[in-house]
Amino acid sequence: MHHLWFLYFTQQYSKMTRRSGRLQAKSENGATHTDKLAKIKKEQCNRKKALTKRLNGETQNRGAQDAVCRTDVLMESPMEGLHEEFDQPGLSQCHQPSPFPRLSWACSEDVWVKMLSKEIKYKHCNHCIEKHPRLQPKMRAVLLDWLIEVSEAYVLHRQTFYLAQDFFDRFMLTQADVDKERLQLIGITALFIASKIEEIYPPKITELAYVTDGACLEEEILQMELIMLKALNWDLYPETIVSWMKLYMQMASAYDFTNVLVPQFSQETYIQITQLLDLCILDINSLGFKYGVLAAAALCHFVSFDIVQKVSGLTWEAVESCVNWMAPFVETMMSYEVAKLKHFNKVSSDDRHNIQTHINYLSMLQEAQQKSSIHMNSIFPTPPSSAEKSSTY
Structure with missing residues (x-):
């Protein structure tokens, strides 16, 4: 369930075949399920070829x-x-x-x-906070950092957290003047929805209400769930940053295309890149980039751009601004201890890299933002004040 390739191809192919007619396990003549899939696909091609012949006459x-x-x-x-x-x-x-x-x-x-x-x-925007005068970008960072911590505590997958992040940011884009006291309720509800989509055994609502320390009741979470689902128009299946990253890394490191559903990338490298993405997503300016571009930019800091271009189809002009914006975050992350795989009970060794982990992201974020500010000031120096101007003449 947690392999991107298996999930995505299966979901998309199932949707395609359902539009052509529902499949049954066995037909009356004893044909297998695979035979029926091949037959339907052949019929689709034949219908299209017949239509093309009628149109072109050749x-x-x-x-x-x-x-x-x-x-x-x-x-x-x-x-x-x-x-x-x-x-x-x-x-x-x-x-x-x-x-x-x-x-x-x-x-x-x-x-x-x-x-x-x-x-x-699935649209997101780094100006969404402007619709909420009583909120500050740091409040979003604190909330997402807490959701990462909750995800690790309940051994949730990275995809679950990034789904919750996407639900939260897109929901806030549909709202106006949200009070800061409602942020935790919105955040935990987003995680509640995401866990029911992604996890085999999602946390119970009583557990998620418990981690809020009484700030959110079960009834409030259920009520907010309906509000969020309606506001999101039930569009709950975005391609998250981590799903793009998995795709890029799998294609960059795949050496056996006969078994592409099995991860073939280094778990240690994957942990480093995902922790970079965790750090970046706490900064609201990350929402100014497409998820696929963010993942490609992060990969650029670990492999050559030729590889990134091959697996993503993006040009350097498309990722350059994101790569430059991400540089202070990379520098900050590299100054800390190298990320390591964590051990989780009842989680197999080949799935540990998929579990969301938490480190001291808020401190790292503050350092990265300071470096980013210094970098921007060096490019665009602050103009002198009026008093400084008059003293120079």
Whole structure:
């Protein structure tokens, strides 16, 4: 469940086949489930080829037939106006081929385009705090840091935390003038929703209410859950930063494309990069970048850009500003002890890197922001005051 590839391909392929008709385990003539999948896919291609022949009045060659099959799958997706949206700065990925290997059980191009389409559908903005005059960016950082700590305490996965972060930020974008006393309730409710989506055994609502130390009652969490779901329009499946990072790292380190569902990257390196992302996401300015760009920028600080471009389809112009913005955070993180894998009871060794962990992020954030401020002042010096100006003449 917690492997990005298995989850995403299975979800997307299931949606595609449900639109074509529900599959049954066995047919009356004894055909297997796999045979029926192959039959439906063949029928889809045949329908599209027949339509193309009627329109063009000529027989398609084999290369065109393969393109027809891919187009047939893509036509089932709600992609109207997608390519126009991708022409925006930082979304040049759509002009690159899918980094996925060719798969016999799914269309890699279709999955790639759907992942990119979520970067448009699930909007976030670093100016969302301006809609709440009584809130400060630091309050958001404190809340997310606490949610990371809660996630580790209940052995929740990184994807669970990043889903909660996305739900929180997108919800705040739909609201106005939220009081700071409501932040903890919104945050724990976001984690409650995310854990029910991602975890096999999510924490009970009584446990999540308990960690708020009486600040949030169970009834309040349930009521806020309905409010959030309605405000988010039940759009609960974004491509998070960590899911993009897993994709990039898997493709960068994959050496056996026959078994692409098994992680092949170094757990230690993955921990370092994810802790960098944890630190960055506490800064509200991180929301000024697309999730895929944030993940690519983080990877740029650990591998060459040629590799990043190959696995992400992004140009240097698309990630340059994010790489530069992230530099003080990298410098700060490197000055601390090297991140290590933590041991969790009942968690297998090959899944430990997927568990969300917590370190002293708030102190690191303060240092990184100070370095960032110094860096920006060196680029854009503060103009002299009026008194200083008059004394120079």
